[in-house]
Amino acid sequence: MLFRQAGIFHTDYATNRALFPLPADRWMIIILLLLALSAPFTMSSLLLSTNVLPWLVWTSAALGLNLILGWAGQFHFGYAAIMGIGAYTAVHGARNGIPWEIAVVLGGLMASVIGVVFAFAALRVKGLYLALSTLALQYVMDWVISHVPAISGGTQATLQAPGMRLLGQAVTSEIALYYVALGWCLIVTVFMLNLRRTALGRALVAVREKDFAAAVIGVHSLYYKLVAFATSSFIGGISGAILIFTFYRAATPEQFAVNVSIELLAMVIVGGLGSIIGSYFGAAFILLMPGLMNSLIAWVAQLMGAALGVEALAHIPHAVYGALIIVFLLVEPMGLGKMYNNLRNYLLVWPFGYARK
Amino acid sequence: MDLTLFGELAINGAMTGLMYSLVAMGIVLIYKSSAVPNLAQGAMTMLGGYVVLAIAGGFGAPLWVAIPLALATMFLVGVGIERVALRRLAGRPIIMILMMTLGLDIFVRATSMTIWGGTNRPMQLGISDTPLFLGPLLLNRTYVVGAVVAIALFVLFLLFFRTRMGIVLRAISDDYTASWSVGISVERGVALSWALSSVVATTAGVLWGSVQGVDQSLALLLLKGVAVAVLGGLDSIGGAILAGLLLGIFEGVASGYLDPLVGGGSRDLVIAMTLILTILIRPHGLFGRHDIERI
Amino acid sequence: MQTAPLPSPAATAAPSPAATAAPVLSLNNVEVIYDHVSLAIKGVSIEVPQGGMVALLGANGAGKSTTLKSISGLLRAERGLVTRGEVHFMGHNIDALAPQRRVKLGIAQVLEGRRVFEHLTPDENLIAASAVRGSRQDMARNKDRVYAYFPRLHERRTAQSGYLSGGEQQMLAIGRALMTQPKLLMLDEPSLGLAPFLVAEIFDIVRRINKEEGLSVLLVEQNAIAALEVVSHGYLMERGRVVMHDSAEAMKQNPDIQEFYLGGAKGHEFRDVKHYRRRKRWLT
Numbered sequence: 001m002l003f004r005q006a007g008i009f010h011t012d013y014a015t016n017r018a019l020f021p022l023p024a025d026r027w028m029i030i031i032l033l034l035l036a037l038s039a040p041f042t043m044s045s046l047l048l049s050t051n052v053l054p055w056l057v058w059t060s061a062a063l064g065l066n067l068i069l070g071w072a073g074q075f076h077f078g079y080a081a082i083m084g085i086g087a088y089t090a091v092h093g094a095r096n097g098i099p100w101e102i103a104v105v106l107g108g109l110m111a112s113v114i115g116v117v118f119a120f121a122a123l124r125v126k127g128l129y130l131a132l133s134t135l136a137l138q139y140v141m142d143w144v145i146s147h148v149p150a151i152s153g154g155t156q157a158t159l160q161a162p163g164m165r166l167l168g169q170a171v172t173s174e175i176a177l178y179y180v181a182l183g184w185c186l187i188v189t190v191f192m193l194n195l196r197r198t199a200l201g202r203a204l205v206a207v208r209e210k211d212f213a214a215a216v217i218g219v220h221s222l223y224y225k226l227v228a229f230a231t232s233s234f235i236g237g238i239s240g241a242i243l244i245f246t247f248y249r250a251a252t253p254e255q256f257a258v259n260v261s262i263e264l265l266a267m268v269i270v271g272g273l274g275s276i277i278g279s280y281f282g283a284a285f286i287l288l289m290p291g292l293m294n295s296l297i298a299w300v301a302q303l304m305g306a307a308l309g310v311e312a313l314a315h316i317p318h319a320v321y322g323a324l325i326i327v328f329l330l331v332e333p334m335g336l337g338k339m340y341n342n343l344r345n346y347l348l349v350w351p352f353g354y355a356r357k
Numbered sequence: 358m359d360l361t362l363f364g365e366l367a368i369n370g371a372m373t374g375l376m377y378s379l380v381a382m383g384i385v386l387i388y389k390s391s392a393v394p395n396l397a398q399g400a401m402t403m404l405g406g407y408v409v410l411a412i413a414g415g416f417g418a419p420l421w422v423a424i425p426l427a428l429a430t431m432f433l434v435g436v437g438i439e440r441v442a443l444r445r446l447a448g449r450p451i452i453m454i455l456m457m458t459l460g461l462d463i464f465v466r467a468t469s470m471t472i473w474g475g476t477n478r479p480m481q482l483g484i485s486d487t488p489l490f491l492g493p494l495l496l497n498r499t500y501v502v503g504a505v506v507a508i509a510l511f512v513l514f515l516l517f518f519r520t521r522m523g524i525v526l527r528a529i530s531d532d533y534t535a536s537w538s539v540g541i542s543v544e545r546g547v548a549l550s551w552a553l554s555s556v557v558a559t560t561a562g563v564l565w566g567s568v569q570g571v572d573q574s575l576a577l578l579l580l581k582g583v584a585v586a587v588l589g590g591l592d593s594i595g596g597a598i599l600a601g602l603l604l605g606i607f608e609g610v611a612s613g614y615l616d617p618l619v620g621g622g623s624r625d626l627v628i629a630m631t632l633i634l635t636i637l638i639r640p641h642g643l644f645g646r647h648d649i650e651r652i
Numbered sequence: 653m654q655t656a657p658l659p660s661p662a663a664t665a666a667p668s669p670a671a672t673a674a675p676v677l678s679l680n681n682v683e684v685i686y687d688h689v690s691l692a693i694k695g696v697s698i699e700v701p702q703g704g705m706v707a708l709l710g711a712n713g714a715g716k717s718t719t720l721k722s723i724s725g726l727l728r729a730e731r732g733l734v735t736r737g738e739v740h741f742m743g744h745n746i747d748a749l750a751p752q753r754r755v756k757l758g759i760a761q762v763l764e765g766r767r768v769f770e771h772l773t774p775d776e777n778l779i780a781a782s783a784v785r786g787s788r789q790d791m792a793r794n795k796d797r798v799y800a801y802f803p804r805l806h807e808r809r810t811a812q813s814g815y816l817s818g819g820e821q822q823m824l825a826i827g828r829a830l831m832t833q834p835k836l837l838m839l840d841e842p843s844l845g846l847a848p849f850l851v852a853e854i855f856d857i858v859r860r861i862n863k864e865e866g867l868s869v870l871l872v873e874q875n876a877i878a879a880l881e882v883v884s885h886g887y888l889m890e891r892g893r894v895v896m897h898d899s900a901e902a903m904k905q906n907p908d909i910q911e912f913y914l915g916g917a918k919g920h921e922f923r924d925v926k927h928y929r930r931r932k933r934w935l936t
Contacts, residue, residue: 075452121633125640127451128394132587133636139580139629147619147626262459269456315470322464329457330445448729521779521791524772528780531769534729538763539781540755540832592771646771 019193036182040175049174049247055284056178056185057243062267062279063188064235069265070274071201072228073208074122075131078138079236079264082118084256085141086111086237087244088151091251094162101166104241111237112230114141119229123222126211138258146253159251161244177246184242188235192276204228266321270328271335278337285336289324290317365494366613367606372500374605375507376568379561380582381589381597382510383554389518389592390526390550393443394451396458398558399579400465405431405559406571407469410478420482424563428556435555439548447533447543466576475573480566503564510557511598518594526550530592580625584632590645600643604631674743675699676836676868677723677759682737684718684727692718693892695737700836705862705869707879707900709913710889716872717764719889720838723870724761725751742835758835762828764872765844766821770814774805774824777813781831791831798827801857819850826858836868837861843875851875855882876913880904888913 008023010016020026040048065079076082086107093103121133145151153159164171164180171180195201203224206214211221244251263286271282294317332339380402387395395401408430413423442461446454482499489496517523529536529546536543565575585604589596608627615623635642677700684692693715700706708716721727722734725746739746746754769777778798782791799806802823808816813824822842829837839858843851859882862869873879880886880900888896888909896903903909 069452075455121637124637128455128591129587129636129640131452131455132394132583133633136580136584136629136632136636139625140633143622143626143629147622262463265456265459269453273452309474311474312471315467318467319464319471322460322462322467325456325460326442326464329453329460330442333446333449333453521783524776524780525783527772528769528777531771532767534726535763535767535769536780537726537729537751538724538755538761538767539783539828540752540760541780541783542750542752 017197019197040178045174048178051288053174053178053181054243054247055287056181057239057247058264058267058287059280059283060185060188061236061239061243062264062271062283063192063276064232064239065264066268066271066274066276066279067192067195067204067235068228068232069268070272071195071208072204072225072232074119074225074228075127075134076118076229076232077131077135077265078118078141078258078261080256080258080260081138081141081145082111082115082233082236083240083243083260084145084251084253085114085240086233087240087251087256088145088159089237090241091159091161091244092151094164094245095159100164100245104238104245107241108234108238111233111240115229115233115236116226118233119226122225122229135258135261138261142253142257145256152253153251161249161251164245181242181246184238188239189276191235200224200227263321266325269335270324272337273335275335275337275341277340278335281336281340285324286321290321293317293320361493362613363610366609368491368494368496369500370606370609371602372496372504372605373609374585374601374603375504375598376500376561376564376601377578377581377585377605378507378597378601379503379510379557379564380578381585381601382507382514382594383557383561384582384586385589385591385594385597386514386554386557387550388530388586389594390530391443391547392530393454393547394458394591395554396455396579396583397461397465398554398582399576400462400469401431401434401555401558402562402565402578402582403571403573403575404434404465404469405555405562406480406566406575407473407562408559409563409566410480410571411473420480424559427563428559431555431559432552435552436548438555439544439551443547443551444544447547462576462579466573470573477570477572478566479570480563482563482567484567497568499564499568503568506560506564507598507601510560511594514594522549580632581628584628584635586642587632587640588635588642590642592646593642593644596642596644604628607631674702676702676704676742677870678740679719679723680738680740682719682722682739683735684715684722684732685735686718686730686732688733691892692732693722693889696889696892696894697737698887698894698897700868700870701885703862703866703868704885705859705871705883707871707873707876707883707886708889709873709876709879709886709903711874711913713891714889715892716889717840718892720761720840720870720872723754723838724759725749725754726761726763755832755834758833759838760829760832760834760836761838762822762825762840762842764840766818766825768813768816768821768824768828770812772813773810774813774816774820774827775809777824777828778831781828790833794831794833798830801830801861802827818845819847819854822846822850822854823857826854830861834867836870838870838872840872841874842871843873843878848878851878855879858882876909 008021010021015021020029039052043052061079061083065076068074068076089110090103090107093106094100098106118134118137121137122130125133164177166180171177203214203219206217206219207221207224207228215221240256248255267282267286268279269282270285271280272278294313297316298313328335380398383398383401384395387393405427409420409423409427412418412426412430413420418426438461442457446457484499484502487498489498489501518527525541526546526549529541529543533543536546561578562571562575565578581604585600586597588604589598589600608624611627612624615627679696679698681695681697682693683695686692696715696719698706698708698719708719710716718727718732721730721732723739723741727733728751734747741754741757741759744757746757749757769780772780778795779791782794804820805823805827808820813821816824826839826842837858842854842858846854855878858869858871861867871879871883880903883900886898886900886903887894888903896906896909898906
């Protein structure tokens with residue numbers, strides 16, 4: 001109902017290839033943007049700073065991972081390590097007096113450099129073996145971060161992030177932090193949206209589908225794999241830095257451990273490979289669902305009069321999270337993004353379903 | 358260099374390595390018969406340990422009764438996993454299958470923790486604590502038992518893969534469609550491989566449980582299992598044994614000399630580095646088959 | 653042109669005892685849709701007589717392989733579905749059966765592109781394929797039979813199948829199908845990528861098997877010349893439909909078939925041929 005294709009005729013390529021060719025979509029984006037911008041004034045500050053803000057940052061990270069996994073088709077089981085490199089570089093930079101913006105970009109660049117190391121594995125092997133080698137690299141990074149005091153910040157292994165100053169202005173209030181996270185998320189989203197319209201995006205998709213076939217038609221697959229890893233790591237590194245500065249406020253190695261990598265993968269898979277809106281859904285789902293389910297289970301248990309131990313309550317969210325991954329792979333392997341698209345396609349021509357292509 | 362220390366590190370490393378092989382064999386078993394890389398093998402090992410303890414504790418059965426019962430239970434668990442989680446994924450991209458096994462890993466671990474809690478539970482197999490003396494070298498008896506079991510299982514599976522059923526399983530891992538076309542029940546074959554692998558996981562869980570008790574850390578054996586499986590070649594049972602030996606010795610010696618330098622905890626680093634180097638230098642491992650991608 | 657007789661309700665309900673004349677396989681108006689959207693074959697009806705040898709001809713994308721898979725049940729692996737029509741094998745409706753059950757009933761398909769188990773030896777390939785036929789003696793007997801038809805396989809029985817030549821792999825694929833003791837052997841483009849003399853050799857062996865064992869054969873081919881030499885009847889498919897059914901002899905004589913499939917368009921300018929083809933295609 002909302003989306004009507006009737007009466008929309010594109011008369012040139014520019015309108016046809018616009019990011020949102022349908023006016024209905026454009027209106028929806030504008031409304032969503034307004035909602036996002038006004039969120040600090042309409043939502044409780046608790047909701048904003050504990051749910052919405054991390055959701056935006058994790059979405060940026062998931063989008064970065066989606067670039068490498070969904071677009072370039074290269075497995076990356078060590079994305080959290082990349083985020084960690086960005087975060088630690090930025091925090092160390094900021095602590096040593098480098099302006100915040102430059103420190104964060106440095107973090108992104110450092111992550112890119114290390115990300116290219118991951119890419120060398122991708123040049124040699126693919127598929128399962130790439131997954132395993134990036135997973136192993138994650139372990140190595142974990143180890144290095146936690147065992148080198150110069151990086152992790154000493155024995156207690158917590159590195160306090162200094163206060164943020166954006167363009168000379170101190171950013172301290174929760175609302176300001178929220179806008180920083182929102183801004184970064186929007187930048188990444190716009191980049192990803194435009195990617196499919198660029199030669200780079202098409203080359204990445206060609207490499208994903210069959211790298212040697214891409215090579216035969218003149219796409220330098222090794223080069224594009226490197227570019228994909230570097231770009232995706234840059235996004236990941238900056239997302240990691242922003243996560244520390246706006247949310248955690250202090251960096252510890254566990255924030256970027258192997259289970260975080262898997263969580264990110266789960267966001268991308270549950271959201272849908274290569275789907276941008278899916279990354280938003282996936283991040284929200286993985287972040288919020290286990291907690292919600294836990295409250296639900298605790299509530300049901302209370303209703304039934306059964307007492308759940310503290311330990312059980314602590315582990316149920318993980319079980320739910322594992323089960324969610326399993327259920328999603330069984331029910332809709334293309335994820336929430338695909339579900340959204342199905343719904344949208346249905347509404348596009350509703351109630352004239354037979355008019356669908 | 359102190360030769361006795363080196364010898365002790367090496368021989369205990371070898372024994373530990375063979376126990377890693379037990380975990381790796383489960384991974385190889387599934388990969389060899391359905392081309393699925395099972396990243397849930399660590400969790401299955403842990404679950405195996407817990408099931409043994411649950412049967413022993415719940416029904417007061419002695420361990421020698423509880424262990425066979427647990428093996429049978431885990432056999433069914435393996436069948437169930439295939440039926441619920443993997444059957445519908447046949448023919449899907451490898452990333453989906455990897456994610457599925459990771460999801461299983463998380464689910465099994467968290468569910469076990471929910472049911473049994475996080476405290477370490479001892480598993481008394483009645484193997485004496487006094488070390489075995491081999492000349493000047495000290496040997497942990499449990500590791501010796503583990504090594505013997507690992508080698509026995511290796512021989513068993515070597516024979517199994519020469520039987521008709523074993524050949525059928527290998528055929529399935531080669532080509533699902535071709536297997537269907539000659540009347541092989543692919544689903545049943547995959548279920549059998551998961552069941553056998555779960556049985557192996559239980560064996561590993563019992564032995565590792567008797568070494569370090571049963572708790573969540575058993576699931577961390579996954580990294581070691583994967584490293585051994587890849588080093589040996591993902592579809593080679595013999596490779597898993599030899600790679601276990603090699604990796605065990607290497608890890609024991611390397612971490613024995615590295616630990617004092619970096620303040621402990623270098624085992625995982627050594628394992629992860631071995632895994633990376635194996636994949637970069639020889640992805641199909643020592644004895645794995647070479648897959649040729651057809652254009 | 654012959655028209656396929658519609659099976660009477662009585663014939664579909666139970667196999668009549670005097671079924672010697674009844675076809676071993678009959679497809680009645682079968683329609684297949686892949687992935688809920690793409691219609692691959694649109695109402696195909698074919699029959700394979702008991703002990704007969706029938707060819708299914710057509711160009712790429714005509715729906716030949718899909719037809720075969722609807723018979724062997726391998727559609728499901730590719731997310732295809734028989735949405736209309738029935739497949740009857742020896743009087744049973746087999747639409748609902750899993751592939752391995754159909755093999756047990758006696759349908760064997762040799763897949764396109766050979767698809768041998770590359771990491772197994774030829775010997776092990778044959779053993780793996782004997783899984784549905786119980787006893788060890790059966791297996792040994794079947795293996796001897798296959799090796800008798802394909803002595804070359806016996807010579808190479810311990811090599812790795814992935815390294816066999818294309819012809820040997822094709823022989824192995826056929827041998828593997830024979831291990832299931834089929835009543836109907838379906839071959840999907842056995843000539844693919846093989847030298848002409850090898851094609852002739854393989855077709856000769858298939859004909860021998862057909863003669864000596866009374867095995868019904870359904871041969872899917874693009875190589876119409878070679879196929880029409882060995883079969884008794886042929887079906888011609890185009891764009892998901894059967895457009896012609898006749899005896900092999902009559903098909904070979906048919907000017908249109910000669911034109912389009914037998915390469916008999918000598919004397920025409922190439923451009924004329926193309927125009928002519930476009931004009932004269934069936935059902936377009």
